[in-house]
Each structure stands twice: as C-alpha cells, then as structure tokens.
C-alpha cells in the first residue's frame with residue numbers, strides 16, 4: 001500500500017535531496033525567487049526549501065494576505081516557520097551599502113515567526129520533523145548558533161541524549177525479546193514523542209527569538 005495514502009501528510013512536498021544537503025552542511029543555497037546562486041541571509045522553510053530572508057519576506061508581503069503564512073514558492077506548502085542558516089557567515093561579507101542588513105533580516109525573521117510559528121495544528125509538528133530535527137541537531141554543535149542561544153541548545157542536547165540512553169538501555173516498557181516488532185513499538189513511540197516535543201520547543205523558541213536576543 002502507498003504510504004502517502006495511509007498518512008494524511010504529504011511526503012511528496014519534501015525535497016529530500018535538499019534536506020540531506022542541509023543536514024550535511026553542503027547546501028547549494030540557491031534562491032528561486034531572485035535566482036541568486038548564493039542566497040543572502042539564507043533561510044530554511046519548514047518544508048525544507050531555501051530562500052534569501054528578504055526574498056521570502058517580500059514574497060509574503062506581496063501575497064494575497066499578510067495575515068496568513070505565505071505559500072512556499074517552490075512547493076506551495078504554507079511556510080509557517082523560517083530558520084536562519086549560517087548567518088554568522090553573512091556578517092563577514094559585510095554590505096557597505098546597507099550596514100543594518102543583519103539587524104533588518106533578524107527583525108523580519110523574528111516578526112514572521114512570531115506571527116506564524118506557534119499554535120499550529122498538531123499535524124504540522126509531525127510534518128516538519130524531517131526538516132526540523134536535522135536542523136536542530138546541526139545547530140547544537142554550531143558555536144555561532146544562528147541566534148539559537150546556548151541554554152536552548154544544551155536543553156535540546158540533553159533531551160536527545162536522554163532519548164538515546166533510553167533506546168540503548170535494556171530497560172523497556174515492553175521487553176524487546178518477548179514481542180519482536182511490538183517490543184520496538186515503545187521505542188518508536190518514545191522517539192516520536194521526543195521529536196514532537198523538540199519541534200514544539202523550536203517553534204516556541206523561534207516565536208520568541210526577538211525578545212530572547214535583545
């Protein structure tokens with residue numbers, strides 16, 4: 001049976017190749033709005049696509065309604081969160097014409113996420129996992145952190161570590177040896193619960209990123 005029919009979320013909207021590139025830190029950072037090869041102040045959408053921060057914000061401001069999230073220019077999925085990608089690198093290639101570029105992009109990104117990143121249907125939290133979990137794992141080890149504060153990164157690291165310890169420990173709610181596949185069900189359930197918790201924590205953090213950084 002077709003997985004896409006069983007689950008009410010759309011696997012086909014993901015650009016898995018792009019997600020994999022982002023996970024490895026080898027992304028091509030091409031923006032399809034301005035056709036620039038190297039997106040400026042690149043953002044990653046919750047559907048796994050990359051744009052310049054100012055391009056996606058401009059696209060949203062010129063969309064039919066600014067009270068609803070913009071649809072992704074690549075896959076048409078609603079963009080309910082935008083995540084900064086390696087912005088410390090942008091600060092190095094300073095723009096003499098606009099010295100406030102970094103600050104302006106931060107304000108725009110925080111404003112967008114404050115409006116749309118929380119209070120989503122719970123299905124959105126599940127749908128974002130292939131993008132969000134690799135993103136947050138990469139950021140745990142990134143000392144520049146994309147404005148994701150150390151305390152938050154440590155919290156995520158501890159949760160993931162605790163989950164890993166549970167998965168490798170012999171203590172299980174249902175013993176694995178006894179029930180085979182069903183023995184693994186509790187591990188899968190724990191992973192899902194932890195990942196959804198992380199997804200909601202990231203969305204909450206991004207909604208308040210502006211207040212936290214200032």
Ligand SMILES: [Zn+2]
Nearest residue numbers: 031034052055
């Ligand atoms: Zn662009």
Ligand SMILES: [Zn+2]
Nearest residue numbers: 047049072075
């Ligand atoms: Zn998309």
